[in-house]
Amino acid sequence: MSLNAVAHLNFHGEAREALEFYQSVFGGQLTVVTYADFGMPAELPGATHVVFGQVVAGNGFRVMAYDVPGQDAPAAPAAPGTRRENGMTITNEPFFLSVRGESVEEVTPVWAGLAKGATVIEEFGPAQWAPAFGMLADRFGVTWIVDVATEYAQA
Template sequence: MSVTTTPHLNFRGTAKAALDFYHSVFGGQLIAFTNEQAFSVERPDEAQQIKFGQVIGDDGFQIMAYDVPASLSYDQGDRSSFVSVRGDSVDEITSLWAKLSVGSTVLSDLAPSAFSPAYGMLKDAFGVVWVLDVAVAYAPA
């Protein structure tokens, strides 16, 4: 048996733009299935919003997203979660950082830290907080 954990982000009308942006950063395959395509339109102005969306990168990156309908409550919250992206090299993380930081607010500059050769945190234009770092092997406690 195999298990995969994939972050699933919720938006209010901006899921398609967010998925397009993440696809431009991580590449791979973009799937964006609208309410209209799912025959699930509650309100005409939500027909083109995303019922199911995901980006699957060639390197294993995965993220899912959808637009919360107006009929449901939605509160993105403050620091309710972070999306962590870990890579094997500083070059790999630096490249992703350069793309992901476009239009974002840097919360912690990408730089060496006590626990990683490169670590940084940013909040993208869609309100999602991302943590990027180089994975380092740790000895068990």
């Protein structure tokens, strides 16, 4: 038996847009099922929102998302609750998503894609512990770490 932990992101009316964005960055197949697909009358508010969505890519990337019922998207995403200060990460967020590759060349396009419309917390580049590291909050407010695996950080 094998287990996989998959991030399941909660949105407020923007799950489809987020999943399409992640597919544009990571590639793979997009699946979106709406509340209407599960029988909600199409004329009701929220019927086109995502009840189940995912992106699955051949490179190992996988993320799931849905729209929390009855809640509209905020007018603007909240400012990231994370900052880098004196080489330390200070945060009030319960989790980050990490994308780790084997080389700088492998993860650089991922960083470039996620950085579109993002708030950069730590610029992508060489770090004391890795050939490349960067942290950002994407345009949906999700905080990502993008780095290169090292001998002591193999996953």
